[in-house]
Structure formats: C-alpha cells, structure tokens
C-alpha cells in the first residue's frame with residue numbers, strides 16, 4: 001500500500017512538473033566580451049562589415065541595402081529578443097532587429113531610425129509592408145535598449161520600457177533572429193533571446209552583469225519548483 005501511494009505521488013509530481021515545463025524556457029545570449037560572434041553568421045548575400053570591437057558587435061553597411069547578422073533555428077516560433085543598440089553614423093542610419101527571418105528579402109524588421117524614431121514592418125518582396133512608425137528623437141552615439149516580443153501573430157517592439165510598435169501578421173510563423181543595419185554604422189551589445197524553443201547557450205561574462213537575466217530566470221524556476229513541493 002505504501003509503495004502504491006509513493007507511486008501515485010510520483011505520478012502527480014511528474015504531471016505537475018510537466019505543467020511547469022513552459023517555465024523551463026531557455027536563454028541564449030551574447031555580450032561579445034569574448035571578442036567574437038561565434039554562433040552568429042552574416043546572412044547570405046548581404047553587404048556589410050561585422051566585427052567585434054571592445055566587447056560590442058559593430059555592423060557597417062553603406063548604400064540603400066540592409067545587412068544582417070543572424071542566429072538561431074528556422075523552426076523557432078515564439079521568443080523575446082533584447083539588445084542594446086547605438087547608432088554611430090551613416091546615411092539613412094537604420095539599426096535594429098529581425099525576427100522570423102527567412103532571408104534578407106523575407107522577414108519582420110524592427111528598427112530605430114535617426115531622424116524618424118521606431119519603425120516596424122514585414123518584408124516579403126524587398127520593401128516595407130504593414131509599416132508602423134512611432135516618431136521620437138533618436139540620438140546618435142546613445143545606447144538604447146530594445147525588446148521585441150514575438151508571440152503567435154503578435155509582435156511588440158519596445159524601446160526602453162515603452163511599447164512603441166505593435167504588429168499583427170501571420171505571413172511567417174517561424175524563423176531565425178538577427179541584427180540589422182541599413183546604410184549605417186551601428187554597435188550592438190548584450191543580446192538576450194528567450195523562449196520555449198530556445199536552448200541555453202551563447203557567451204556571457206557574468207562578472208560584467210551582476211544582475212543578469214539568467215539569475216532572474218533561475219529564481220523564477222526555483223519559485224515554481226518550490227510551489228510544486230509545497231502543494232504536495
């Protein structure tokens with residue numbers, strides 16, 4: 001009888017743990033402090049020069065074309081991408097992130113644009129569709145924190161803590177992620193990608209981020225596990 005109860009408890013525990021699985025989402029991140037961008041690659045056929053300088057990744061593209069540094073798996077569907085961005089110069093001076101990226105023509109893109117503000121769009125044939133713009137002064141040589149939440153057909157683009165662009169679209173339901181530069185010189189840092197299909201990985205020098213995201217994520221998981229134990 002005792003063995004039976006233990007078995008039942010084990011089944012209940014396993015079930016509770018399965019319910020808690022979404023909170024086991026992984027974090028892939030890169031702060032470029034190792035001096036390289038291993039795990040990333042320049043998208044095929046795109047222009048641009050991508051190098052790591054002083055722990056930041058620098059992208060430079062001149063002319064009316066975009067260049068992307070990408071990572072991830074084509075099957076990735078729902079995720080949040082965060083990064084820091086600083087626009088240093090250029091002609092049109094666009095810099096930002098891409099999500100559910102198929103190739104340089106087919107993607108969603110969310111950018112800061114000097115002289116305009118924040119802009120989000122879909123591209124299926126090489127120009128911006130479903131274009132959303134939120135005007136605000138984007139300063140040169142200034143760090144901004146960007147966050148893009150991709151969930152089912154909803155895209156939410158934040159600058160700092162402010163939600164500036166919302167896009168609803170079902171054209172591409174999965175795809176890799178990346179950094180994009182259009183006719184600009186842009187620096188990026190502290191890229192953090194989280195989501196149910198994202199593996200833990202990348203490179204992160206914890207000494208330089210005393211209150212890093214991973215600590216928060218682990219704290220959350222511990223709390224969930226604690227709740228399961230208390231509810232037994």
Ligand SMILES: [Ca+2]
Pocket residue numbers: 031032033054055056189190
């Ligand atoms: Ca860095």
